[in-house]
Amino acid sequence: MVDLQGQYEKIKSEVDKAVLDVIQSAAFINGPEVKSFQADLEKYLGVKHVIPCANGTDALQIAMMGLGLEPGDEIITADFTYVATAEVIALLRLKPVLVDVLPDTFTIDPSAVRKAITPKTKAIVPVHLFGQCVDMDEIMSIAKEYNLAVIEDNAQAIGANYIFRDGRTQKAGTIGTIGCTSFFPSKNLGCYGDGGAIFTNDDQLAAKMRMIANHGQSVQYYHDEVGVNSRLDSLQAAILRVKLPRLDQYAEARRKVADRYDAAFKNHPNISVPVRSSNSDHVFHQYTVVLNNASRDELRKFLATKEIPAMIYYPVPLHLQKAYRDDRYSSGSFPVTEHLCANVISFPIHTEMREETQDFIIENVLAYFKK
């Protein structure tokens, strides 16, 4: 699905040097590379504070802890997402309130968010899914109206630009109260292990979340809050510093692959290509199509015989996962998500895709339907 080796080959000398420098300095934890990466990312995103942490799931958890939410407080999020989003809500004994997504962009449906609000609602967690931004104009206006915090789950859309209705643009993850991202190797800005970060423009919240990520201390051995231990290590920061200046170019490479898939599949009766929202550029973390009147399993099996991988993101809606079953929901509760989970398929997309490789994938997808 991705070509991390091919990407590494192109930046090998820079990465190797950065890694060796850290090893020689022996400043593995909280070294200068972490602070430099933090500053680089703040500048790139145009956000006041970046708080590096251990992974994207921790980023979401620390964000929710930073908001001082109480057990039972309700958090509204999308039913169609990676489990981490709901996992941390449940882990903190907050109440996940799931809502359906829009059938075209697969992102949270703002009108469903509005309907799900109760006096206990404290926050909304929009997920910028597959590389495309949620309708943040709507989400921010709902948040303002009901005085809710917004935590953007930006694990899949780092680098994407959100385009407001008035034409202003802002980086995904910097619009809400807090933004969270992941540097898992296959994400658009991936390190060579685990990593994550939190973004905010709020000074007080930044100080609090920085403290929570560091065992609840701002002065060593004086613990003001129950915190966690969540750090980005210096080796990962050094690698990310090499990759960050290439992030826009990587997004461009992904868009080129998406354009070629679109051109090949757009008029196909059995394939609906991704819809691109006018509110957002798309950084194509995934290239995900919806199949119509076709057997997804059979297509996947056929592609596997040609050694072409294809993945299902995500096969089961959150509300039907064993761990997240709840009397409030049943089969049929979220028809759009249920339809997507049954019919989406994602094809390989990455920054090093060669045209011949992609043509081979395209030919075989089309060949399957001609059988």
Ligand SMILES: *Cc1c(COP(=O)(O)O)cnc(C)c1O
């Ligand atoms: C990857 C991902 C996360 C979690 O990131 P990790 O670094 O793997 O913990 C959270 N939310 C979404 C939408 C993701 O895709």
